[in-house]
Amino acid sequence: MSSSVSPLAPKTVPDMPVIAGIRLATAEAGIRYKNRTDVLLAVMDKGTAVAGVFTRSKCPSAPVEWCRAKLKGGKARALVVNSGNANAFTGKTGRASTALTAKIAAKAVGCSESEVFLASTGVIGEPLDATKFDGVLGRLAEAAEPGDYLAAAKAIMTTDTFPKVATATVKLGKAKVTINGMAKGAGMIAPDMATMLSFIFTDAPIAPAALQALLKSGVEDTFNAVTIDGDTSTSDTLLAFATGAAAEHGAPKISRASDPRLKAFVKAFNQVLANLAEQVARDGEGARKLIEITVEGAKTKASARKIAMSIANSPLVKTAIAGEDANWGRVVMAVGKAGEPADRDKLSISFNGIRVAKRGARDPDYDEAQVSEAMKAPEIAILVSLGLGKGRDRVMTCDLTKEYVAINGDYRS
């Protein structure tokens, strides 16, 4: 864990309202860390719908495999999250560990094991001793209260320097519904489920299939548009839980994602995802600059995404931003290596609104001093205009600093 909070951390933390049907509790189980919470139990009322998207890694963790299998039921009563050990690449032991954790949680909450969802984050390859949850989860189930989402977000942190929460309140039909979210993630962040762990809770009455469709669509331009280092975790997990409690005060029951009454909800839901995803980029390991990369004028949106990600994952671009250098030559390089249609002689590039390259060469009006000053800002927007079509996309990343290398390489030296 890093000792100092990222300078890019949000200045304020929102008040997180209660969501009817969700109760939370955290504990110090001593999985790996000392003197901090490392287990979160969320207890959901009966009838809570669940949806999830996961890492596309070919070597997923045991909890990811567990959740994928249980998602078919569409119902959730408990979520157990631990930090410090990812229970990934732990073979049969890992599968036994998830089964035992689910058994303990099911007993504690009074539900079926197939209604228990699990997420683990931390070291890969170390067996997770699930017997540590024995007793702990029983106490947590008793202590669980509608409530402290910030404490929950803290319990799931690993190398994160700040807890990540977001909330939105919106009308569904004539009823007010709430969406709360939390996330953790700082390294090993790449598309195909950007954050390692994120959980969304709402009291909206949305059926599992509709919730799954919302989540799958919402993740595309939020979590999947964030990269820290291009490394995809084996544990990436995003789960959404909808208790349906708002039906009691008049919210309509939604069974299809295309239901027009969902319009405002979808917007708010996606804003919560986008907010959390941006916080993940703001907490990138060693990050000192938040970088937004927009590619416009591409042949298609998919092509724009691929080029934007090529820029976002380029160590040379990221180190240049760390050095406050508007090195557009490296941006050209990253456009070129993406393998997507691009015409050098139509390419324009701006940093924080100042155009430095125009139609394939240095912009004649480009003022070095002005750009250098602009590069000192903590947030850098890179705009690449390809001039080929209408494809446009935007991704978020952070700079690559010596601190990243120190966090990931120094701990043994």
Next chain:
Amino acid sequence: MSSSVSPLAPKTVPDMPVIAGIRLATAEAGIRYKNRTDVLLAVMDKGTAVAGVFTRSKCPSAPVEWCRAKLKGGKARALVVNSGNANAFTGKTGRASTALTAKIAAKAVGCSESEVFLASTGVIGEPLDATKFDGVLGRLAEAAEPGDYLAAAKAIMTTDTFPKVATATVKLGKAKVTINGMAKGAGMIAPDMATMLSFIFTDAPIAPAALQALLKSGVEDTFNAVTIDGDTSTSDTLLAFATGAAAEHGAPKISRASDPRLKAFVKAFNQVLANLAEQVARDGEGARKLIEITVEGAKTKASARKIAMSIANSPLVKTAIAGEDANWGRVVMAVGKAGEPADRDKLSISFNGIRVAKRGARDPDYDEAQVSEAMKAPEIAILVSLGLGKGRDRVMTCDLTKEYVAINGDYRS
């Protein structure tokens, strides 16, 4: 330019023999650097065959476009290389600059402009003032001698910390032929032409089409199997020149790459390419460890390559090696994110011959102290056994250190 030589530099530099038909000269033209050579002119005798492979970047430099066009003729009389300015992303000015350089060189050497090959390396986006070559190239053409390959390799360096040369002598028919090579490259190194610039010279009488086939095939497991940072240059250029002078003392004229008499030559040619490619990895910016990654048991060789490159380009794997940490969990992560067939429960991983993971979990016989000791070596071999098929491949890279970040990010701060 870095002030200290990479600790991974070869301990000895080979004596570079003369190659009949090739004359070299270098000069200080003051393109960007002061008090060092920055221009190389190689003059070839009439009848010299040329072949080339180039960056696959969609935004190639002006010299790359020039060489691609001129390669169709198959004949070369002059090679002009400058360091300090890549003449990339310079628009019409760039094209005018290559045309003017070729004109000056053609006049100096007494050949057609279409027999002049150009390569530039250095900063992107700055116009290259070709008038600086006026006078310089004329003097170089007069001064050129069959010669000093090490001096030539020094003139083409940018952030390289040592000049890179390799040589081999081999029988072609009953005649002795020589192959000399040089390369430069330290950052912005990735597959699809790994090194930024490399030139191979031989006196073997090989026709252009055959030479092109040899080069294309040879590059696959040498330069294209090296990555420093996954960033592909806009300037990557590998040219091979065959003067044919060895025909005078009995070497057979070769018109097809499949000619069985070429067998020993091909082996030696590929060794020179492999030697130069490895030197590029040894001079990776900030490198302190040379990393060889072998993937075996993949479905195909192409699949093994993709997985090996995913490991080689992972910042988390590279920082772990920098920290002398046998962090096989990160290797699992990189295998998983490659998107190629892999079965977690069949996966085994070794570091420098010590197996740390076996069939999807930590190897029970794995001794942490022994592995920690092994990780102190300057050369680290990672072996990943997938257990799925017979596909096998090997790539070279280096670690990711704070020095890399400093070289690429600090120069403005």
